[in-house]
Amino acid sequence: MLEDPLNEVKRREHALRIIWERMEEHGRDGIYDLTGLSGGFPLEEEDMDLLETYVGPAIFEEKLQGAGREHMGGEMVAAFNRTSSAILSAVLALTEPGSTVFHYLPELPSHPSVPRSAQLASAGYHETEDFTENPPADTSLVVVTGSTMDHRVVEESDLVRVIEMAHDAGVPVLVDDASGARLRTVLFGQRRACDLGADLAVTSTDKLMHGPRGGLMAGRAELIEVVKSKAYQFGLEAQPPLIAAMARALENFEPSEIMDALKRKEEFLRDFRPGVEETPTGFMIRPSSVEGLNGSGYTEDEISTAISMLLLSEHGIVTIPAVGMPGASKTLRFDLAARDAGRLEVSSLQAAIHDAIEKLSGIIPDDEKMRRLILG
Structure with a gap:
């Protein structure tokens, strides 16, 4: 069915x-929302008159940079209308047609956004639970899931091993930390993905926090800029109300x-x-x-x-x-x-x-x- x-x-x-x-x-x-994805739109009254197409980004992008880097680490952050949008933007920006997106997870299967993004980018896709498996020579992007849809959390040692293995091969690493940015750090005492050497990490601002449904990506500034450019081409970037609510949610995270x-x-x-x-x-x-x-x-x-x-x-x-x-x-x-x-x-x-x-x-x-x- x-x-x-x-x-x-x-x-x-x-x-x-x-x-x-x-x-x-x-x-x-x-109503009792026990999804862990209830989110919210925690705007202040003073924010309401600033949610304009151009004024909004000028004000709230700066707030988001500070709060986002504190939460995620990295040199720069960028906001997307969904985590899936951020992943799609990264895959489109960083992979070549015919190359491979290699995905490590603590438990299969992947969230569908990763293989579907690879398909749209005309890239091959492979996922594995074996964190010792080497990516093939044609790999253009390594993705690691920090916490699965069912909240299976990666070991920090496995995450570090994959990051080092990918970097030795000259391949960038994207950590899909949708809920992991909080599960891994708060409950498991792990370090932020960017602090472990990940080139990019993305989280959902409605998972285990009271923010809107959106994607926040952090990482190396030059890669963030490339991914943002691709997002702008397809309308995948977050709009001012979403950016404002993300910034407020990060500021209020408890x-x-x-x-x-x-x-x-x-x-x-x-x-x-x-x-x-x-x-x-x-x-x-x-x-x-x-x-x-x-x-x-x-x-x-x-x-x-x-x-x-x-x-x-x-x-x-x-x-x-x-x-x-x-x-x-x-x-x-x-x-x-x-x-x-x-x-x-x-x-x-x-x-x-x-x-x-x-x-x-x-x-x-x-x-x-x-x-x-x-x-x-």
Whole structure:
């Protein structure tokens, strides 16, 4: 059902309609966004009159440079309308047609933005979990994922090894640190990617922080300029409101909110063990580990999405399988560093998950009900 990209769009639009309906009935307090991607637009009143096409960049670009370099390291930063836009701009700018984009990850598969960018650049693509594997001689760009979509975090020693190996071959390194720029540094005590020698690093300003959905790239000034130039050609750069909100979010970033998630996670896991796997800032549930949902004929992605839709429609709990962009991981993950997690009692979350799984066991034998549940 979800292998069709059009159905992925229908699934997401159905979830957004459910959110709208719950908002109409319960207001914002009836929604609990546990995606870790809730983001925000933390503008000050004084910012509002400056969000103009040319005045905005003149004011907020300077603020972003200071806050961005403090957060990411590097010589310069640049803002993009999404992390995927930043990755596409870098791949288009730094690769030659026919060359290879070589991608290291702590766990496969990659976020689709990397292989799709390589395809658009007419470059070959290879991804691996083996951090000792040497890139081929025709490699034009090495990409390293700092933290996967399911929050598997790279070891700092592996990251350093790949950076040194690529530099010995004269190849630039881009670290896709979408959530890793905070997970790696705050929870795992690792250094910033640029401090480890990465030529470029990019993060999502809505992941584990209260910023807008956008991409912030940092790194060597000469490479940032080249990537920005490519972004301008295709309209991939961030616009003034996004830049302003990014700068404010970086200024307001509070690492203690991520640390608080550890306490919530420990409390949840004390009384809820079956089928649950820990993540750095919460937990995830794999359908294959849930009794009664196996052997149904549906894929794990479809079962995760069905549970996610029930959590949303019945309890107002937002998770990625329901609302994520097409191609995003369908792992049923609950991020307890999300701001809304502080409003949701652990016992209420436990009860909601049990309720959704129980309701799904009654729906899953009926193909038409499953289709309506997922696609509307």
